[in-house]
Structures are given as C-alpha cells and as structure tokens.
Amino acid sequence: xxxxxxxxxxxxxxxxxxxxxxxxxxxxxxxxxxxxxxxxxxxxxxxxxxxxxxxxxxxxxxxxxxxxxxxxxxxxxxxxxxxxxxxxxxxxxxxxxxxxxxxxxxxxxxxxxxxxxxxxxxxxxxxxxxxxxxxxxxxxxxxxxxxxxxxxxxxxxxxxxxxxxxxxxxxxxxxxxxxxxxxxxxxxxxxxxxxxxxxxxxxxxxxxxxxxxxxxxxxxxxxxxxxxxxxxxxxxxxxxxxxxxxxxxxxxxxx
Amino acid sequence: xxxxxxxxxxxxxxxxxxxxxxxxxxxxxxxxxxxxxxxxxxxxxxxxxxxxxxxxxxxxxxxxxxxxxxxxxxxxxxxxxxxxxxxxxxxxxxxxxxxxxxxxxxxxxxxxxxxxxxxxxxxxxxxxxxxxxxxxxxxxxxxxxxxxxxxxxxxxxxxxxxxxxxxxxxxxxxxxxxxxxxxxxxxxxxxxxxxxxxxxxxxxxxxxxxxxxxxxxxxxxxxxxxxxxxxxxxxxxxxxxxxxxxxxxxxxxxxxxxxxxxxxxxxxxxxxxxxxxxx
Ligand SMILES: Nc1ncnc2c1ncn2[C@@H]1O[C@H](COP(=O)(O)OP(=O)(O)O)[C@@H](O)[C@H]1O
Ligand SMILES: [Mg+2]
Numbered sequence: 001x002x003x004x005x006x007x008x009x010x011x012x013x014x015x016x017x018x019x020x021x022x023x024x025x026x027x028x029x030x031x032x033x034x035x036x037x038x039x040x041x042x043x044x045x046x047x048x049x050x051x052x053x054x055x056x057x058x059x060x061x062x063x064x065x066x067x068x069x070x071x072x073x074x075x076x077x078x079x080x081x082x083x084x085x086x087x088x089x090x091x092x093x094x095x096x097x098x099x100x101x102x103x104x105x106x107x108x109x110x111x112x113x114x115x116x117x118x119x120x121x122x123x124x125x126x127x128x129x130x131x132x133x134x135x136x137x138x139x140x141x142x143x144x145x146x147x148x149x150x151x152x153x154x155x156x157x158x159x160x161x162x163x164x165x166x167x168x169x170x171x172x173x174x175x176x177x178x179x180x181x182x183x184x185x186x187x188x189x190x191x192x193x194x195x196x197x198x199x200x201x202x203x204x205x206x207x208x209x210x211x212x213x214x215x216x217x218x219x220x221x222x223x224x225x226x227x228x229x230x231x232x233x234x235x236x237x238x239x240x241x242x243x244x245x246x247x248x249x250x251x252x253x254x255x
Numbered sequence: 256x257x258x259x260x261x262x263x264x265x266x267x268x269x270x271x272x273x274x275x276x277x278x279x280x281x282x283x284x285x286x287x288x289x290x291x292x293x294x295x296x297x298x299x300x301x302x303x304x305x306x307x308x309x310x311x312x313x314x315x316x317x318x319x320x321x322x323x324x325x326x327x328x329x330x331x332x333x334x335x336x337x338x339x340x341x342x343x344x345x346x347x348x349x350x351x352x353x354x355x356x357x358x359x360x361x362x363x364x365x366x367x368x369x370x371x372x373x374x375x376x377x378x379x380x381x382x383x384x385x386x387x388x389x390x391x392x393x394x395x396x397x398x399x400x401x402x403x404x405x406x407x408x409x410x411x412x413x414x415x416x417x418x419x420x421x422x423x424x425x426x427x428x429x430x431x432x433x434x435x436x437x438x439x440x441x442x443x444x445x446x447x448x449x450x451x452x453x454x455x456x457x458x459x460x461x462x463x464x465x466x467x468x469x470x471x472x473x474x475x476x477x478x479x480x481x482x483x484x485x486x487x488x489x490x491x492x493x494x495x496x497x498x499x500x501x502x503x504x505x506x507x508x509x510x511x512x513x514x515x516x517x518x519x520x521x522x523x524x525x526x527x528x529x530x531x532x533x534x
Contacts, residue, residue: 052429074429079426087422091289092477092478094477097478101422105431135477136477
C-alpha cells in the first residue's frame with residue numbers, strides 16, 4: 001500500500017498564533033480519514049499545509065513520496081475548500097464551465113481543453129448526481145448543490161485523493177446523508193482516498209476508516225473503531241472542556 | 256461615412272484603432288469586472304495621464320524629444336503603476352483598496368504638476384483626456400495593433416488559467432497554477448490596453464469602456480462564454496456608434512462612446528427588469 005501523505009513534526013504559526021504544534025500524520029492509499037476538532041483547532045490550516053498553500057515553520061510534508069514543494073502532479077489531488085471564504089459568488093458561469101475548469105491543471109498552459117471534455121464533465125456530474133444542472137448558472141444553485149459541483153470539479157481530473165474541508169456546512173440533514181453515501185461510494189468503489197474535515201462524526205462513522213482528533217496538536221489518530229477506547233480524560237484534554245459521551249452500537253463520540 | 260473612411264487616412268486610422276479597442280477593452284474587462292479590479296483600472300488610467308503629461312512636457316522643453324509619441328511614456332507609467340499597486344496591496348494586506356486612492360492621487364498630482372510646468376498644452380491635452388477622431392496617427396494605430404496582438408495572445412493562451420483564478424483564487428493556488436505570474440501579466444496587459452485605448456476614448460473614460468459593456472452583459476449572460484460575447488457586442492456597438500456620431504456632430508468620441516454604452520446598459524436593465532441575473 002502506497003503512502004499518499006506523510007506529515008512529520010509539523011508546526012505552524014500565523015504571526016504569533018500557534019495553529020499547529022508538532023503534528024505527524026500518515027494517510028495511506030484507500031484510507032477514509034475524518035479530521036475532527038473544535039472551531040479554530042487548526043483543521044483547515046492542516047489541510048492547506050498538505051496542499052502546499054501554507055509552508056510549515058517546522059517539520060516536513062511529503063505527497064506521494066515527494067516533498068510537497070517538489071510535487072507537480074496536481075491532478076492527483078482534488079480539493080474542496082471551506083465554502084464561505086473561497087469562490088467568487090455571482091460569477092457568470094454555468095455548472096458545466098465550472099466543472100470543466102477542473103481540467104485546467106491537467107491541460108497545461110496555452111493548450112485547449114481536450115476534445116472529450118464534455119464527456120468528462122458529464123461523467124463527473126453524474127458521479128455527484130448533478131447531471132441535470134449542467135447548463136444552470138452556478139450562482140443559481142443552493143449551497144449543497146454548489147458543494148457537489150465543486151466535488152465534481154475536483155473529481156474530473158481523476159484524483160487519487162480527495163481533500164474536503166467541511167463540505168456539508170449549510171446542507172440539510174437529508175442531503176447530508178446522500179452526500180456521505182456518495183463519498184462512501186467514491187471511496188469503496190472508485191478507490192479514491194479521502195480526507196474529510198467534519199463536525200458530523202455520527203453521520204460518517206460508518207464510512208470512515210480512520211479518525212484524527214485535532215486541537216493544535218493531534219490527540220488521537222487511528223482506526224475509527226479504536227476511538228471508543230479513548231478515556232474521558234483524553235477526550236477532555238483534546239476538546240479543552242468536559243465532554244459528554246454517548247455510546248451507540250457504533251461507538252460514536254458526541255461533544 | 257464609408258466613403259470618408261476610404262478617403263481620409265486619419266478616419267481610417269481612427270476606425271481601425273476603434274474597432275480593435277472595442278474588441279480588447281471589453282474582452283479584458285470581463286476579467287477585470289469579475290475579479291473586482293474595476294477601480295484599479297481607473298487608478299491606472301490616471302497614472303497613464305501622468306506619463307502622457309510628462310512626455311508632452313519633455314517634448315516641449317527638450318527639442319530632441321519633440322517628436323516622441325506620448326503613448327510610450329504613458330504605457331511605461333501605466334505598467335509601473337500596476338506593479339506599484341500590487342506592492343501597496345501586499346503592504347496593506349487588510350486595507351487593499353487603499354492602494355487605489357494612493358495611486359490615483361499620485362498619478363493626478365504628477366499630471367497636474369507637468370501640465371502647470373508646461374503652462375497648459377492647449378488642445379493636445381483635451382484630446383488625451385476625452386479622445387479624438389482626428390488625432391489618431393499612423394504610428395498610434397500600429398501601437399494599438401501591437402497591443403491587440405499581445406492581448407489576444409495573452410487571453411487565448413491563459414484563458415483556462417484566468418477563468419480558474421477569477422472564479423476561485425484559492426483553488427487556483429491549490430491546483431498549482433502559477434497564479435502570481437498570471438496576475439502580474441494580467442496587470443501589465445491591463446496597463447497596456449488602458450494606454451492604447453486612450454487615443455480614442457480618452458484617459459478619463461478608458462476604464463468605463465472596460466466595465467460598462469460588461470455590466471450590461473452580466474445582467475443577460477448565464478454562462479461565462481455568454482458574458483464575453485455580450486460584452487464584445489456591446490463594446491463594439493458603443494465604439495462604432497460613438498465614433499460615427501462624434502465625427503458627424505464634431506464631439507469628443509470619449510463622450511459619445513461612453514454615453515452610448517450607458518444607454519445600452521439602461522436599455523438592458525429596462526428590458527431585463529427584475530428578471531435579470533442578480534450579481
Ligand atoms: N489567515 C489567518 N491569519 C491569522 N490567524 C489565522 C488565519 N487563519 C486561521 N487563523 C487562526 O489559526 C487557528 C486555526 O485556524 P483554522 O485552521 O482555520 O481552524 P479550523 O479550521 O479548525 O476552524 C485559529 O486560531 C485561527 O484564528
Ligand atoms: Mg476550518
């Protein structure tokens with residue numbers, strides 16, 4: 001099994017705020033890792049460091065065995081950022097145009113989109129259940145639908161790994177269920193490795209293989225099943241305040 | 256009119272330049288508007304004015320430079336201005352819009368200095384401010400043609416990347432696109448278009464030819480392709496109608512071109528009413 005992502009003793013500061021301290025993490029081919037943690041615990045920062053958008057002050061990051069700064073094959077990685085702070089809302093573009101733009105990193109400067117781009121867009125839209133919306137303006141879609149389109153944009157370059165930063169914020173309960181079913185399908189049947197930042201541990205617990213609990217530093221990282229073996233003290237130390245724990249058959253953790 | 260274009264060199268030069276400007280200003284303008292850089296374009300036009308005034312002053316006071324085409328210094332100062340704006344925008348991370356008044360007043364201040372040093376430039380300056388049908392020289396026309404080629408190569412070559420960068424900057428970085436370089440080139444190309452458009456539209460109205468056709472197009476278009484095509488149609492219509500009416504009514508083309516594009520915008524708003532896209 002190939003090591004897709006390796007972080008070794010990574011620390012990161014914004015000016016004076018320490019966002020991450022001595023974080024080490026490994027993600028292997030086929031994993032479905034959920035990263036959970038309170039607001040401001042450094043989850044988005046961690047993802048941006050994996051992507052090379054931020055440079056760690058200490059430690060090193062390797063993607064597919066290569067140091068992140070030397071990694072060029074960007075089509076291998078699909079990224080959907082935390083919605084609120086990214087895309088230009090009101091932008092005049094159709095769903096089709098947005099999804100097709102995911103091929104840009106694969107196509108190279110001065111080259112045209114491939115001639116079968118429209119088939120690829122269709123396929124990507126089908127895999128997120130949005131094929132009926134191809135000609136709609138992106139700004140006319142609901143938050144949850146936009147999120148699916150962004151996943152299609154990430155999928156179109158046939159990535160080996162998908163990084164999703166709180167993709168279900170603003171999506172209602174029902175759509176969330178089908179959204180996670182879709183992720184499970186991508187992971188199980190298309191072999192796509194997934195890193196998911198989320199607050200709904202409950203909803204995903206059946207799909208994920210690994211969990212990492214983050215609060216500036218990693219408090220737990222291992223198989224989803226092992227998480228129930230955490231002691232109350234460990235959980236408290238992680239969340240920074242007393243944690244109410246509810247056990248179901250699956251053994252989930254509530255805060 | 257057609258006959259006059261074939262008869263008079265100056266008219267032919269004005270129309271060829273006008274058509275090319277009506278092509279590249281709205282084309283680049285689509286990206287300027289969606290990237291929320293409209294005010295930066297406006298600030299750059301004032302820096303260009305400083306270059307033009309400086310060049311006119313030099314021509315007046317240094318006999319050897321009497322024939323220097325002011326477009327060159329205008330372009331150079333626009334490009335310098337665009338890099339300065341970027342510097343300022345990184346310096347004032349949390350108040351990026353401060354770069355605009357700083358550059359704008361700096362440009363106007365310098366322009367005013369050169370103009371008063373030279374004791375006014377008579378009609379020359381007026382044509383730079385508001386455009387002219389008769390002042391487009393053969394050399395000016397070739398500069399416009401050259402800039403058009405640069406703009407088209409840039410926009411066609413980087414179309415995908417510019418789309419990604421405009422739509423979602425963070426995603427562009429995550430995709431490993433050379434976003435910084437593309438943005439820098441974009442600002443340089445914008446500066447060139449502003450300087451090149453000045454002969455026809457005039458420096459004070461250049462940025463409106465980049466934004467008004469796009470503003471109308473955005474109400475109509477559902478796709479990015481649509482926004483581009485509508486912008487080109489509106490921009491070209493404004494330039495042609497504006498030039499013809501400026502010629503017959505002996506008005507500054509800057510005025511007629513910009514007022515035509517305002518009229519188009521009003522018509523689009525009236526027709527689309529509340530049905531138009533909210534942007
Ligand atoms: N651009 C930034 N500049 C300064 N501080 C930041 C910035 N982004 C995040 N932070 C701080 O870093 C910490 C971690 O943020 P983040 O990674 O966004 O957390 P999470 O995604 O878990 O909510 C927080 O304390 C946040 O305030
Ligand atoms: Mg976050």
